[in-house]
Amino acid sequence: MSILQLDVKPEQRNLIASNAKSIAEAYFNKDAWFRAIYADNIPVGFVMISDSSLKYKSNPNHKPSYFLWRFMIDAKFQGKGYGKDAMTLVINHVRNRPYAKELLLSHSKSDGNAGEFYKKCGFEYTGREISDELLMSLKW
Template identity: 50%
Template sequence: MTEEQPQLTPAAAVTLREITQDTLRSILRLKVKPEQEQFVANNAVSVAQAHFEPKAWFRAIYADETPVGFVMLYDDPDAPEYYLWRFMIDARYQHFGFGRRALEQLIAHVRARPNATELKLSYVPAEGGPEPFYAGLGFVNTGEVDDGENVMKLTL
């Protein structure tokens, strides 16, 4: 028996929701395109890491009632820099605008956090990488390299 893919349109409402015992399996099934796997850890690794890092804030990304992605933030309210640790949209749901709208919500969340002055992220500098997507949201390259990944920041 195969699971039927919901028919979503770009008009679907995008929300960030806590992952529960009931929704975990559907989040773990989300996958990027094979050629994107070099850019982000799978969601099982991310959820496991989040459970061992007290400053991890993580959510499922939903379009209407369908899980379409995952986002994780390093959330330290004592520091002015917040860090987008993980972000992915399932291959089936890319190019609907869900990722942009999810990150806009995440940026609004960070702006409301104590002491927040910037949101940083890093990406693998390779063909097909996410740099243009992040730049379209206002992130700029800092010139820093962290563990082989280029660092970008958004001034809040």
């Protein structure tokens, strides 16, 4: 199965862009870092972060920021712990990036949103919103 075929449940499609759109965006954004999520040899999901240290690596004065841009597990593979395991790997990746002290994300307010999932991964609400989405943060 290709990464482009991975899809969320029909009722979740309003929560996240398709992987095709995300991968196209990634090629036009220098801060995009994106990976497929595999369980053994099987692709089960997709993650993309905005890592501003990639975009501004030639600017020594830039203070990098890290933002979870897309995160999905295919409908067939949800509820098996893959999301949480993959998030642990993503957090470890970000922790090792330059000057990384925080990973931010925002999620939709719509029913079925991933807020509870993110709380279980250690994120906390900041009380702020961005583009009508709730902003969460994980600091270390």
